[in-house]
Amino acid sequence: MKKTLLIAASGIALIAAPLAISQGVYSNSPAIGQSGALTIDNARGVLTMAPLLEVVTPAVVSIDVEGTRTQESGDMSEQEEFLRRFFGGQLPNQPQSRPLRGLGSGVIINADKGLIITNNHVVKDADRITITLKDKRQLQGELVGTDPKTDIALVKIDADNLSDLKIASSRNVKVGDYVIAVGNPYGLSSTVTTGIVSALGREQGGNDNYQDYIQTDASINPGNSGGALVNSKGELIGMNTAILSRSGGNNGIGFAVPTQIISSVIEQLEENGEVRRGRIGVLIQNITPGLRQSLNLTTLNGALVSSVEDGTPAEKAGLKEGDVITAFNGGEIRDSSDIRNAVGLLVPGTQADLTYIRDGKTRTTKIRVAEVDEDEVLSADAAAPTNPSMESFSGATIRNIPSDVELRGGDEGVYVDSVEVGSNAFRAGLRRGDVIRAVNRRDVANLKEFETRIKDKEGPFALSVERGGSRIFLAVE
Template sequence: MRRYWLLFAQAVTVALALFMVVTAVRPDWVRALRVPAQGATVADSVQVRQAPLLAPTAGSYRDAAGRAIPSVVNILTSKSMGKNHPLLRDPFFRRFFGDRIPQQDQSSLGSGVIVSPDGYILTNNHVVEAADEIEVVLADGRKAPAVLVGTDPETDLAVIRIKLANLPAIVLGRAEQARVGDVVLAIGNPFGVGQTVTMGIISALGRTNLRINQFENFIQTDAAINFGNSGGALIDTNGNLLGINTAIYSQTGGSVGIGFAIPVSTAKTVMEAIIRQGRVVRGWIGIESQDITPELAQSFGLPVEEGALIAGVVEGGPAHRAGLLPGDILLTVAGKRITNTADMLNAVAELPPGKQARMTLMRRNRAHAVNIEVGVRPPPPRVR
């Protein structure tokens, strides 16, 4: 009997020693053998495998998005409608209700981009146009009222400003180096669902004649842009700002893969002018023009197939004083070749008002050079 007891004691000792070794070397084996505690479900005892921490893959744009997201803000605007209600101008209506019409606030939603630690934010003019109050919501949850610094309706850009500390300003990219096929990300707040990042490519550059703005030079992208994205950021794969998302082409109101952004080069020029002098001052010579097409040139026997055909001259304006006439074809402005009306508008707008500018034109199959004293482009009529 004693012999059996010794064998049992030795077996138990060996088993305990093996258990301690296994516990130290392979603890996962021991955990797999544990019985669920009383009251625990089977699911509670299931062991899952956690993937190790990995560096971003080559196909991920998390770093670019992470750098730009803090700089993109939501913009809330409100406009008091009661005082301007058309019924208040009706004498019959006022006879019965007087001034007891309740004030109505109309809120709209858009996006903006912090471009300076001093609190300057770029957005679209149509986002803040005619707003009585503007509130900015940052990606970190902070809120602040904003003041309107200035607008430029002809490019649909606006600058607002907030006063907060530690503002994350975005890095401005180089839109002139962008190429068709480059990957881009659009950041904004579509339909008010919250800050959203979408991906696409640059589909085209230098889009004009879309009749969206007076001055157009759009970046076209298929990155999804929807209502609420206006004023948001179009960034490159380094997180740098390439453009301000402005408009989409859609028959349904939703994204169909054709969106347009104002290049950051244009936005920067407009922003600096607004901050410096409250508005953008552009050159103006007082003409109406239309593009010359091969069909038009053939029909009217024009000697050239490109340029800006002067259709009208503003009486008393700079072009009128310089002797320009309807039917003249503008070929160059300050040495810049003019191929169409968009070229003419941009070239004239860049001229400093009050200075002389040399231009060449075609009249009756003969080239002429004229000097025109550039005027100040009048502001567009305000939409009420």
């Protein structure tokens, strides 16, 4: 198991620690003024968090992992490959087993059942999991289940006299809240650091994982993975998971999985050992300023529905292309990631309330979540352009759909035959092979009709574009 993963020069590091690293632990300055975490010790005359930490730290454990990993030679460094070949070791492309050992942290969330949450990357490929409590008891942990897409794992131990943390709703967390991080960085047990919530709703990377991180400047280092992020009342609001770092050490930018996601995942892990995800059958994308203007929307918040699949819960609930989802299951929807997380983390079969805007009017409906096919693409956001504005359609060759092109959406519309790299059309997001199906929500049957739709009119134009069998919106000014 790789204990520290760096992406590019300034990457996201998963914070499981190697065993033998000697490095100082740096803590941010304590909070100024009185808070729920800080009290006056009259006997000593000092401001302290000690009473709160006496309750919190016994619920944070150290996790020691042992196992093996089968590694292909392609996973080795060039130096490792050279040495193995020179000294007669295994040749490239021959799998080999390598010992695995690492340290991380965990949080007891149910003392009666002995349930502990940690990161999936801490216990991945583990053959043996050893849990060390603050009172120095060592127990063997049983892996209940894991969910790689949220990087959450659930471990169980059999022990008495355990302490757990109350789980608070991360929906109530605000930027600027005072927070405390507790974990075992570099194997230094029960290390406490403090800071504030720096940001909410953070995402890192363009993968298909479910991310909605709490960002904090509380010092987090390798080995803090799976540790607790608590508020000033000592309640769990997140699980420390990753850091943004060039070196793999703390730079004051740490990320924690919020309890809103944790609660949804551990419920399924405890019951089924795995997570079944929900879907409603829409492709969605973020609202850009250009789309807001061209579609006459009143806000940039919400998830724009670019297409609705036939026979899905979304179609049955009456959703249509161009609708903007603003709330789901009691939670606000600010962008496409919000609706993906909200739907994906619901148990299939759950009925939820959905609020959306159509033609300037807010509407509500009920929708029953179906089970997702993990191989399906759930969001068109990755295909949507990041800068969809342009002065004109110059740079693109647009014609009627060729007879030899087979398309899912039928033969009505116009075909983008070519796009010059660097042109206005290219910068707007148009690509060769795109099919423009509608302009300003009015269908176009052919090139003549398309030209009529844009003739003598000023942009921006809202284009409904079919690409790779999916629909997205582009805004053209």
